[in-house]
Amino acid sequence: MPSRTASRTLRLGLTGAAALVAASLTAPTALASSPAPPRDHAATQQAMDAAVRNGVPGVAGQAKDKYGTWKGTSGVGNLRTNKPRSAADRYRVGSITKTFVSTVLLQLEAEGRLSLDDKVEKWLPGAVHGNGHDGSGITLRQLLNHTSGIFDYTSDEDFGRTYFLKDGFFEHRYDTLSPEQLVRIAMAHRPDFEPGTSWNYSNTNYVLAGMVIEKATGHAYGDEVRQRIIEPLGLRATTVPGTNPHLPRPSSRAYGKLAQTATGPTYDVTELNPSIASAAGEMISDARDLNRFYSALLRGKLLPKKQLTEMKTTVRPEGSPNLGYGLGLMERTLSCGVVVWGHNGGIQGSNSDAVTTADGRHSLAFNFNGDWTGGSRAVVEAEFCAE
Numbered sequence: 001m002p003s004r005t006a007s008r009t010l011r012l013g014l015t016g017a018a019a020l021v022a023a024s025l026t027a028p029t030a031l032a033s034s035p036a037p038p039r040d041h042a043a044t045q046q047a048m049d050a051a052v053r054n055g056v057p058g059v060a061g062q063a064k065d066k067y068g069t070w071k072g073t074s075g076v077g078n079l080r081t082n083k084p085r086s087a088a089d090r091y092r093v094g095s096i097t098k099t100f101v102s103t104v105l106l107q108l109e110a111e112g113r114l115s116l117d118d119k120v121e122k123w124l125p126g127a128v129h130g131n132g133h134d135g136s137g138i139t140l141r142q143l144l145n146h147t148s149g150i151f152d153y154t155s156d157e158d159f160g161r162t163y164f165l166k167d168g169f170f171e172h173r174y175d176t177l178s179p180e181q182l183v184r185i186a187m188a189h190r191p192d193f194e195p196g197t198s199w200n201y202s203n204t205n206y207v208l209a210g211m212v213i214e215k216a217t218g219h220a221y222g223d224e225v226r227q228r229i230i231e232p233l234g235l236r237a238t239t240v241p242g243t244n245p246h247l248p249r250p251s252s253r254a255y256g257k258l259a260q261t262a263t264g265p266t267y268d269v270t271e272l273n274p275s276i277a278s279a280a281g282e283m284i285s286d287a288r289d290l291n292r293f294y295s296a297l298l299r300g301k302l303l304p305k306k307q308l309t310e311m312k313t314t315v316r317p318e319g320s321p322n323l324g325y326g327l328g329l330m331e332r333t334l335s336c337g338v339v340v341w342g343h344n345g346g347i348q349g350s351n352s353d354a355v356t357t358a359d360g361r362h363s364l365a366f367n368f369n370g371d372w373t374g375g376s377r378a379v380v381e382a383e384f385c386a387e
Contacts (some may be wrong), residue, residue, distance in 0.1 A: 002383055004094045004247065009140050009318070018194075023308055026081045027256060031297070037197065039065060039067060039070075041063055041070045041383065043060075043382035043386030044063065044070075044072060044364075044379060044382045044383040045072050045074070045090065045232065045381065046225045046385070047075040047375070047379040047381070047382035047383075048061070048072055048073070048075075048366070048379055049074045050375065050378065051074070051075075051255060051368065051373070051375035051378070051379065052074045052075035054373060054375055055247050055262075055370070055372070055373040056251060056326070056368045056369070056370050056373050057075055057076055057077075057079055057252075057253075057255050057266075057368075057369050057370045058072045058073070058074065058075030058076045058077050058085035058368075058370075059072075059073065059075055059366060059367070059368055059369075059371050059379070060072075060073045060077075060082070060085040060086060060087050060088075060089045060091075060252070060287065060366060060367055060369075061286035061287045061363060061365055061366025061367065061379070062087055062288055062291060062364075062366070063071075063151060063362075063364045063383055064291045064362070064363045064364075065361065065362040065363075066361060066362075067266070068125065069288075071087035071088075071287075072086040072087065072359075072366075073086065073087050076204065076252075077251075077252025077253060077369060078252060078253050079253065079255065079266065079268075080253075083252075085252050085369070086250050086252070087287065088237075088250050088282075088286060088288070089251050089252050089286060089287075089367065089369075090237050090247060090248050090249070090250065090251045090284055090285065090286045090361055091247070091252070091254070091284065091285070091286065091343060091350050091369065092252060092254065092274065092281075092282075092283075092284055092348075092349070092350040092352075093281075093283050093284065093285050093290065093345050093346045093347075093350075093352045093354075093366040093367075094277070094281040094344075094345025094346045094347040094352060095203075095206075095280065095281045095343060095344065095345035095346070095348060096136055096281075096283065096285070096343045096344070096345040096352060096354055097206070097277070097279065097280065097281045097282060097345065098206050098279075098280065098281070098328040098341075098343060098345075099135065099293075099294070099297070099328045099329055099342075099343050100225050100230075100283060100293075100328075101206055101209050101210055101213070101221060101225070101279050101328060102209070102228055102311060102327045102328025102329065102380040103228075103229060103297060103303065103328070104221065104225055104228055104229070105140065105144065105209055105212065105213060105327075106215055106226045106303050106307040106308075106311055107228055107302070107307070108213070108217070109306050109307060109310075110303065110306070110307050112215075113216055114140065114212070114216050115140070115376065116139060116141040116144070116310065116327075117138070117139050117140070117141065118140050119135060119136050119138060119139060119140075120135035120136075120138045120139070120143065120148075120208060120212070121134075121135035121136040121138075122212075122304055123140075123212045123215045123216065124208065124211055124212060124215060127180070127181070127183055127208065127211065128150065128187070129187065129209065130187045130188075130223065131187060131189060131190050131191075131201055131249050132191050133150060133151075133186075133187055134189050134190050135221050135278060136152070136196050137275070137338050138195045139195075140209070140212060141203075141233065141310075141327070142196060143194055143205040143206070143208055143209050144202050144205070144206075144209060144327040144328055144345065145199075145214075145315050145325055145326060146199055146200060146202055146205055146315070146325060147195065147196050147197075147198070147199050147315060147361060148195050148202065148203055148205055149191040149192045149193040149194055149195050149196075149197070149198070149200070150186060150192070150202050150204045150208070151187075151190065151192060151202065151204060152186065152187040152188040152191040152192075152200070152201065152203050152204055153182050153183070153185040153192060153204050153207070153313035154203050155189075156185050156186075156189065158335075159185055163175075163276055163348075164258070164348070165258055165259065165260075165335045166258035166259060166267065169258050169269065169272075169310075170268075170346070173245070173271065173272045173273065174245055174271075174272070174273050174317065175275075175276070176243050176273055176275050176277050177273075177275050178213075178275070179207045179208075179210060179211050179278050179279070182204065182276075182278055183207055183208060183211075184206060186202075186204040187294075192211075197340075198318075199315050199316075199317050199318070200324070201325075203278075203280035203281065204280075206278075206279050206280040206281075206328075207278045207279055209279060210278060210279025210280075211279075222240030225240055225283075226240065228302075229293065229302065229374055231298055233289075233293060233301075234292075235285065235289040235292060236289070237284075237285055237286035237288065237289045238283065238285040238286075238289045239283065239284045239285075239295075240274065240282065240283055240284075241274050241283070241284055242253070242274070242284060243273050243274075243275050244274075244280070244313045245271045245272055245273050245274070246271060247270055247271075247284065248284065251270075252369045253268050253270045253349075253369065254268070254269055254270040254348070254349025254350050254369050254370075255268060255269060255349050255353075255369060255370045255371070256269040256348050256349045256370070256371045256372065257371075258348075262372040262373060266370075268316075268349075269348045269349040269371075270349060272348055272349075274347070277347055278386065280343060281347055284291075284363075287354075287365040287366055288326075288364035288365075289326060289365070290352075290363075291353040291354070291356070291363035291364070291365050292365055293354075294341070294342050294354055294355070294360070294365075295355040295356050295360040295361070295363050296328075296360070297356060297360070298341055298356050298357075298359065298360035299359070299360035304331065310326075310327060311327040311328070312326050312329060312331070312341070313327070314326045314331050322334075326367075328343070329341055329342070329343065330342060330343050330344075331341055332355065334380065334381055334384055334385050335381060335385060336381075336384070336385035337357060338357070338384050338385065339357075340355040340356060340357055340358075340380070340384060341355065341356060341357075342355035344358055344376065345367060346371055347371070348371060349369065349370070349371055350367060350368070350369060351367070351368040351370070351371055351373075351376060352365070352366070352367045352368070352369060353365065353366060353376045353379070353380060354366075355380055355384075362384070364379075364380060364383045364384070377385060
């Protein structure tokens with residue numbers, strides 16, 4: 001199996017995704033209501049600082065609410081030079097990519113070009129087949145909400161050794177893998193369960209979703225993401241890198257342990273060919289863009305009401321009462337009772353989170369430039385729950 005550290009990479013989406021939300025501040029009432037004071041985000045900064053004390057090299061993020069934009073950083077972006085992180089850093093967002101992919105598929109449904117009830121076999125004949133997998137019994141909706149039962153290719157032991165552990169990573173960090181190759185890795189294993197009978201997070205689902213987008217439109221999924229989301233929203237820091245191993249500037253270095261424990265040496269893993277993540281997790285963005293994207297999405301600027309309702313229709317993973325998974329979108333309930341929507345994501349050297357309230361008016365996005373330590377939940381709790 002991939003290492004514990006590796007499980008925070010491409011399996012990204014749900015690590016630490018159990019609770020998130022924001023407390024609404026009620027102004028005291030005298031003869032008339034007084035406006036609530038602007039938030040100073042001190043608790044959020046303290047949570048970022050705590051993450052650094054607990055081992056994260058650096059944290060960079062931004063929050064946006066009715067009072068404006070707050071930018072926060074802690075720690076360093078380069079362990080060799082001690083250069084601090086920048087709130088404008090671009091970083092690999094891992095499974096946050098999934099929300100972009102799901103949005104495109106839902107737009108295609110709204111245009112009548114496909115249905116989420118279509119079977120995978122209709123769009124990708126023969127792709128999901130073998131060892132009990134059968135694309136004729138799996139819908140596109142089941143790909144997007146992880147109820148397909150399809151095996152997660154990142155759980156393959158050989159894949160884990162090759163791309164998540166030290167010796168394999170440094171030998172293979174620039175390898176190019178096609179989506180079809182990633183799917184074939186999954187097809188070498190038995191399904192996790194019969195379609196629709198349970199829930200399990202599988203990156204293979206979204207590799208397939210990207211392939212469906214290409215089949216339905218004639219364009220690579222990344223081209224559709226650019227045309228439909230990145231360009232209309234003016235997301236200047238957001239890219240779909242394909243096979244490009246470099247992070248665009250401004251950016252910090254990204255660090256990993258490349259081991260089965262969170263101890264031991266720390267390695268610079270900034271450069272890697274993100275084709276190993278494909279439509280499940282290859283994108284690059286920054287906190288500003290992610291806040292703008294999720295705010296626009298939740299405010300209905302990217303999807304008609306019907307499709308946004310579908311996206312927000314959630315499955316409750318067993319044992320996670322405060323988490324619901326929709327179509328590439330997570331609903332998370334924080335300790336203070338506030339509900340936020342968004343996604344988190346990890347990939348080698350990077351752990352990111354982006355959430356917004358249901359009205360899209362209060363958003364937070366941030367990144368840890370280390371993949372072996374937690375603490376992201378505390379940052380979200382601080383932003384939305386601190387008085």
